[in-house]
Amino acid sequence: MQGTDRRGLMLILSSPSGAGKTTLARHILKVDQHIHTSISVTTRKKRPNEIDGVHYYFTDHANFKQMIRNGEFLEYAEIFGELYGTPRKFVDQELLKGEDVLFDIDWQGNRQISAIAKEDVVSVFIFPPSKQELFNRLVKRAQDDESTIQNRMDKADDELSHWHEYDYSIINRDLVESLNKLLAILRAERLKKARRLGVTEFVQSLLTEKIDYIKVNK
Template sequence: MTQQPLRRGLLLILSSPSGAGKSTMARRLMDWDPTLRFSVSATTRRPRPGEAHGVHYWFHDHDSFRGLVDTGGMLEHAEVFGNLYGSPRAPVEEAMAAGRDTLFDVDWQGGQQIRNSALGKDAVSVFILPPSIAELDRRLRSRGQDSEEVIAGRMAKSRDEISHWAEYDYVLVNDEVEATFDRLRAIVTAERLKRDRQPGLSDFVRSLNREFETR
């Protein structure tokens, strides 16, 4: 039997305002497909107790991080509270070459940078919306983790984040977790099967034609 061609890995970008369900969808995707690689971020902040280099973060000093940015080694980066954070390019390229997909849990700015990067043609972006602003507020409060001030800040930021919904390939309204995940899984499955994600497909079809000639 002729061997099926290896497909090229894709970059799956998930974004949403805080509380809309991005992290929940990311965890479910990882449980659904253990071959899916989660993008480990790089940072200039110091490791916290129990954190390991290359597992929780790639830890860099400021100069080495900037060096990676200047040489195209980061797909996206940003400064948060005085520390730099970003997505290293090399591990993503290795995963792509092996036919593995990489999952990015990033905000709209990170997603925009990834789509505009050298690997952007292989990016698939999904934005997750809440069913209503009232429900978004309820979800943030139900966590029981944040003060009123923090919740107010997250709600204020969500308006700007939601305004970027039209920049994404797909938009899902997370009205019910199971149904939303089913739709997300369908997106990933369809994107994996696209013709242009299978670089060996032309050779595979030629091999089929050769089989005709030998019958």
């Protein structure tokens, strides 16, 4: 039926490290088959449980900078001395197919993408319940040493100060509740008239459609 196709959207999740955006991203990818993750390119070292091409595309600084010069990134940023970037080609292909792309990025990436593609962006900021809980989560996940954890806590205030740049915000007290809120946002944004392709033609067909009154009365 005309009017039912749509252009895909870019769902951006940002938060201080440890607030739960990556966990939420992983769950939303499991429950919704029409949203796909954007795999970032990074210069940081691969962690033991990570797979190149699945979690990140790992590269060195020289190659990353060449990719910048080639215009291959939709956005990129430096975080804790390492570079992270979003490949442009994959995102463009998915949006044109009517599929959505999920971004687990910081406020710098959100600002860059929103500046060039605001109409395609839906941005959500994820708050931790408290800074104490944020610290507890960083310690419990046991991925970083004490110095790195302290750096992440120091950076949290900077991340939090940019929450107002986002379309929506969720306080992540409970994973299931937060996931349901995130899914509600995604469903509503998909139905926005600006993203529905062919709606004008569909409405015109309704206005000009001839009704067979005789057939109904039989």
